[in-house]
Amino acid sequence: MSPTGSITLRLLQISTFQNSSFMGTEGLCFLEDIELGSLDKHNWNIHIYQPWVHAALPPGDWKVKEEMLKIYLQKVTYVINEGATENGVPYPFVVQCRAGCEIYPNRTSRAFFYFAYNGQGILSLDLDNGTWIPSQDTNISWYFLGVLRNYTSLSELAEVLFNETCVDDMELLLRHGQAALERQELPVATVFARTPSPAQLLLVCRVTGFYPRPISVAWLRDGQEVPPGPALSTSSILPNADLTYQLRSILAVSPRDGHSYACRVRHRSLGTRSLLVPWGHSEVVLIAGLGAGLLAAVAMAVIVVLWVQRCRKPQQMEES
Structure with missing residues (x-):
């Protein structure tokens, strides 16, 4: 329809x-x-x-x-x-x-x-x-x-x-x-990255398996929708062999630009909900940040313990 x-x-x-x-x-x-x-x-x-x-x-x-x-x-x-x-x-x-x-x-x-x-x-x-x-x-x-x-x-x-x-x-x-x-099939979305050159990163959102044909696919940068422009391109909707459809949306970004990205999919089969698939690199950054923070906390704890022990040694010698 x-x-x-x-x-x-x-x-x-x-x-x-x-x-x-x-x-x-x-x-x-x-x-x-x-x-x-x-x-x-x-x-x-x-x-x-x-x-x-x-x-x-x-x-x-x-x-x-x-x-x-x-x-x-x-x-x-x-x-x-x-x-x-x-x-x-x-x-x-x-x-x-x-x-x-x-x-x-x-x-x-x-x-x-x-x-x-x-x-x-x-x-x-x-x-x-x-x-x-x-x-x-x-x-x-x-x-x-x-x-x-x-x-x-x-x-x-x-x-x-x-x-x-x-x-x-x-x-x-x-x-x-x-x-x-009235047949409806839920879309399946995956996000991955390609690197055509060291200075460019292509984020690809592949959406497939959906029916009926009308669908909305958008990229979010830090939670805000990326407006149309030369960095954003979306393919036409193509048929699959199982009578469902597929498309791809590609966003060109700079490596290590510090932003988080996610692909948002809206379709009739989802009702009022949206399918939100973040780019996996943002999760890696989150995990790496958590690891660095944990290491820093451990190092600080070790320094405090050593400092306390160093301060307590002269006191113990005086008491003896």
């Missing part, structure tokens, strides 16, 4: 046009970050990965939606290929589509439909009135705008799929997939 509390159903399409007669399409479907299924690139059948998806959608309804999706893919493939051939667009090229719908906590919804060419966004479809809008002022954006604008049946089909059917289907999926959406 996103920080705003909304939930998104996303369909991702990647179509590779090798030439005017050969094209391959792949697709994925996600409810938030849960992969629901994929598109078979050979026959455009849909493979479901989550067993509760079948329970959410009756077989008859699912068959209708699968056929609607195939019709959409046939139309969009034909339109793009025909336009590219007539206008001399160089092959090969890749067209990507990201479409779906988002439901907000107040039960309102928003549908979206974006087109990209060779990795760059070029068009979006206003699903409320069926009009295409260029994402940037480039020749390729205006070219595709001219091609798609002439095929109103494609925009009408997309409007039905994503502005109506998508929201209805997500309501059903949310009822049956609630346990998967």
Whole structure:
């Protein structure tokens, strides 16, 4: 679930046009970050990965939606290929589509439909009135705008799929997939240091095994949060093989700068608590300081004892 509390159903399409007669399409479907299924690139059948998806959608309804999706893919493939051939667009090229719908906590919804060419966004479809809008002022954006604008049946089909059917289907999926959406896994954090040069020390906080994806990782210097800057860098959140996530946060410091450092992790699975992992060097310094103090105390005690004994010796001689 996103920080705003909304939930998104996303369909991702990647179509590779090798030439005017050969094209391959792949697709994925996600409810938030849960992969629901994929598109078979050979026959455009849909493979479901989550067993509760079948329970959410009756077989008859699912068959209708699968056929609607195939019709959409046939139309969009034909339109793009025909336009590219007539206008001399160089092959090969890749067209990507990201479409779906988002439901907000107040039960309102928003549908979206974006087109990209060779990795760059070029068009979006206003699903409320069926009009295409260029994402940037480039020749390729205006070219595709001219091609798609002439095929109103494609925009009408997309409007039905994503502005109506998508929201209805997500309501059903949310009822049956609630346990998967509410799954929580606690983060595990470790802190260690690297020394790329004698003048620099890199403190690394590795956080892994957490779910869901949103997480907050910060460094504390003497209990105060380190602000963003060139010394602080955090990786993007990456997936693990067990369907959890990981990231790393690195802080560059000077060796023996005299400060204490700790990595603080906040995550939904922790509730109102925070995971605080100090850098091990601060513990070594504490132990070393305690040892030095103890040695100093012992040495002082020995000196006092010797001084007392020395003072008592003349007194004993006089008494004898």
